[in-house]
Amino acid sequence: KSFRSLVKKKTTYIFEKPISSEVLSKFQKKNFLNIVKRNKIKIKTGYCLRLNPAVIKLKKILKNRFNKIISIKMNTRTYLPSWRETDYTKSVSAKKKYGGGVINELSHELDLMLYLFGKPKALFAKYFNSKSLKIDVEDVVDIIFTINKKVNLNMHLDFCSPFEKREIEILFKDNTKVLLDLKNNLIQIKHLKKTNLKKFFLEKNFYVKNQIKKMIEISKLKKNNEWVSEFSDSLYVLYIIKKIKESNSKDKLVKLSKYA
Numbered sequence: 001k002s003f004r005s006l007v008k009k010k011t012t013y014i015f016e017k018p019i020s021s022e023v024l025s026k027f028q029k030k031n032f033l034n035i036v037k038r039n040k041i042k043i044k045t046g047y048c049l050r051l052n053p054a055v056i057k058l059k060k061i062l063k064n065r066f067n068k069i070i071s072i073k074m075n076t077r078t079y080l081p082s083w084r085e086t087d088y089t090k091s092v093s094a095k096k097k098y099g100g101g102v103i104n105e106l107s108h109e110l111d112l113m114l115y116l117f118g119k120p121k122a123l124f125a126k127y128f129n130s131k132s133l134k135i136d137v138e139d140v141v142d143i144i145f146t147i148n149k150k151v152n153l154n155m156h157l158d159f160c161s162p163f164e165k166r167e168i169e170i171l172f173k174d175n176t177k178v179l180l181d182l183k184n185n186l187i188q189i190k191h192l193k194k195t196n197l198k199k200f201f202l203e204k205n206f207y208v209k210n211q212i213k214k215m216i217e218i219s220k221l222k223k224n225n226e227w228v229s230e231f232s233d234s235l236y237v238l239y240i241i242k243k244i245k246e247s248n249s250k251d252k253l254v255k256l257s258k259y260a
Contacts, residue, residue: 007035007039007041008039008041009039009040009041010039010040011039011041011042012041012042012043012044012215012218013041013042013043013044014043014046014215015043015045015046015234017045017046017047017107017108017234017237018107018234018237018238019045019235019237020238021099021104022238023238023241023242023260024235024238029235042218042227043227043231044214044215044227044230045111045230045231045234046211047107047108047111047112047115047230047234047237048108048210049111049112049182050111050112050115051206051207051210051211052182052185052200052202053185053200053202054180054181054182054185054186054187054198054200055112055115055116055180055182057187057198057200058168058178058180058187059115059116061187061189062116062170065172066117068172068173068174069147069170069171069172069173070151070171070172070173071151071153071154071170071171072117072147072151072152072153072154072168072169072171073153073154073155073156073167073168073169074109074153074155074167075155075156075165075168075169076109076156076157076158076165076166076167077156077158077163077165078158078159078161078164079159079160079161079162079164080093080135080139080159080160081133082162083159088133089133089134089135093105093135093159094134094135094137095135095136095137096136096137100135100137101137101138102127102138102141102157102158102159103127103138103157103244103245104241106159107237107241109155109157110237110240110241111233111234111237113153113155114236114237115233116168117147117153118147119236119256119258120145120146120147120153120240121146121147121255122146122253122254122255122256123143123145123146123243123244123256124143124144124247124252124253124254125141125142125143125244125248126141126248126251127142127244128140130158130160132160139158139159140157140158140160141155141156141157141158141244142154142155142156142157143155143157143244165181165183166181166182166183167179167180167182167183168182175191175192176189176190176191177190184199185199185200185201186198186199186200236260239256239257240256243256
């Protein structure tokens with residue numbers, strides 16, 4: 001209802017992540033997409049890590065090597081008190097009533113998983129509040145995703161650790177390991193006897209500038225495949241978050257629908 005009041009025809013919008021505090025019902029989704037179609041608008045989501053050149057490079061590497069993957073680890077550790085200059089305990093991230101918590105705040109990683117590895121088949125998740133910060137939300141979550149019959153993805157997210165890292169590590173059958181380091185914007189490809197390293201330089205305010213550029217590109221597109229796909233993934237992130245909470249509360253593996 002609030003979005004409808006802001007709609008202008010043939011306009012491009014950017015939605016912050018996650019795009020809602022809860023999963024949309026089929027009616028809400030249909031109603032929303034009708035507004036989008038009727039007004040010929042386009043949407044860019046706030047999942048800006050897709051624009052990182054190191055992520056784009058990894059996407060290309062995986063294109064011809066996906067069936068050779070043995071295991072995937074995604075490990076993101078960050079420290080909420082260092083995010084902003086203001087009191088972190090009063091921020092949206094720290095408050096349950098505002099939709100805070102590490103799962104929502106680091107849903108970038110869920111979007112990256114979809115972008116790089118596709119929709120998982122199932123997940124098992126456990127999360128908790130470590131009590132190391134003055135917050136009333138979860139600050140640690142561990143998730144095992146079933147990508148396919150032969151590959152699992154282990155994901156760890158927390159925002160209570162001053163020892164920060166943001167990495168994706170992939171092990172392949174040919175004794176190769178690829179490490180994507182988003183804290184240092186580099187890709188390391190390690191073989192048994194040699195290591196190749198490629199580092200990317202990101203200009204100041206890289207994500208802000210490139211999201212604006214991407215919005216302009218999307219606005220000019222005659223075909224809408226790219227933004228529709230990205231927006232569809234952002235809706236699916238909401239579904240994954242719902243299933244993470246279900247798995248945690250029921251203490252069991254939950255299957256994921258491909259068409260949620």
